[in-house]
Amino acid sequence: MSNTAPGDATLRRYNTIALTRRDRLLTITLNRPESRNAINLELHEELAEVFVFAAADPHSDVIVLTGAGSAFSAGGDLEHIARNAANPELFDEEVRLAKRIVFAMLDLDKPLVCRMNGHAVGLGATLALFCDVIFAADNAKIGDPHVALALVAGDGGAAIWPLRIGLGRAKEFLLTGELLSAAKAEQIGLVNHCVPAQELDAAVDAFCQRLLNGATNAIRWTKVLTNLELKRVATAVMDAGIAYEALAVRTADHREGVQALLEKRKPVFGPRADKHEGESR
Numbered sequence: 001m002s003n004t005a006p007g008d009a010t011l012r013r014y015n016t017i018a019l020t021r022r023d024r025l026l027t028i029t030l031n032r033p034e035s036r037n038a039i040n041l042e043l044h045e046e047l048a049e050v051f052v053f054a055a056a057d058p059h060s061d062v063i064v065l066t067g068a069g070s071a072f073s074a075g076g077d078l079e080h081i082a083r084n085a086a087n088p089e090l091f092d093e094e095v096r097l098a099k100r101i102v103f104a105m106l107d108l109d110k111p112l113v114c115r116m117n118g119h120a121v122g123l124g125a126t127l128a129l130f131c132d133v134i135f136a137a138d139n140a141k142i143g144d145p146h147v148a149l150a151l152v153a154g155d156g157g158a159a160i161w162p163l164r165i166g167l168g169r170a171k172e173f174l175l176t177g178e179l180l181s182a183a184k185a186e187q188i189g190l191v192n193h194c195v196p197a198q199e200l201d202a203a204v205d206a207f208c209q210r211l212l213n214g215a216t217n218a219i220r221w222t223k224v225l226t227n228l229e230l231k232r233v234a235t236a237v238m239d240a241g242i243a244y245e246a247l248a249v250r251t252a253d254h255r256e257g258v259q260a261l262l263e264k265r266k267p268v269f270g271p272r273a274d275k276h277e278g279e280s281r
Helices: 041-056 078-086 088-094 096-107 123-129 157-165 167-176 182-187 197-212 216-249 252-263 273-279
Strands: 017-022 025-030 062-067 112-116 133-137 141-143 193-195
Touching (some): 017 041, 025 041, 078 252, 088 096, 088 216, 112 197, 123 141, 133 197, 157 167, 182 193
Parallel strands (some): 062 112
């Protein structure tokens, strides 16, 4: 990763993230459109750093997070997931990045607006939900289907979903992995606004301009205050979530989930799979 982006010496350059600035608005774009912005190891690492950069950037007051191409983020990169399933010790090292990403987002005192231009899935949904305000295109869907791969939503989902929509609804959607339309997500309060896709840019720009025209310190300090409860919950939940997800990565059900995804079929999970695997060792 080099230090600057062409045309603006104050911006960093990343391999999987694009940074652009217009006046005092900084846009962070997940930039793997060929994979629908699926999150591989490199994007994990760069996400853990980019919000730290945004917080320290003296040239911006409002941050937008979005995705390149047709998706916001499709979640974990399949090749990356398969590698970790085969080598769980790699997951143990990399999962710490999820905690760094979440707390870097929570430590960012500037308003962070999500421009959810397409589907936000798994960790992609977590990234969207930890933003302060979410504008979703009406053709987008959002959900956290960790359980579809026999995983635990330990990288932030179990912390943020209940805070946005309440414990009962959060359990329903995290236990089933259901993807919600943007309209449904708006209805239950998971996202702030569902707007026609062709009107997404105008809606995000108008809201960001309203923030930019406001009292910068009052806005930042209000965010810091409201984030105190989010930090308390994230601190209480993240370590246990990471530990449970690390256990899940080692199960036969997870390997079956990954294999089924690679073979484009439905997984066949079984309550005795891990017991039998243990007996055969």
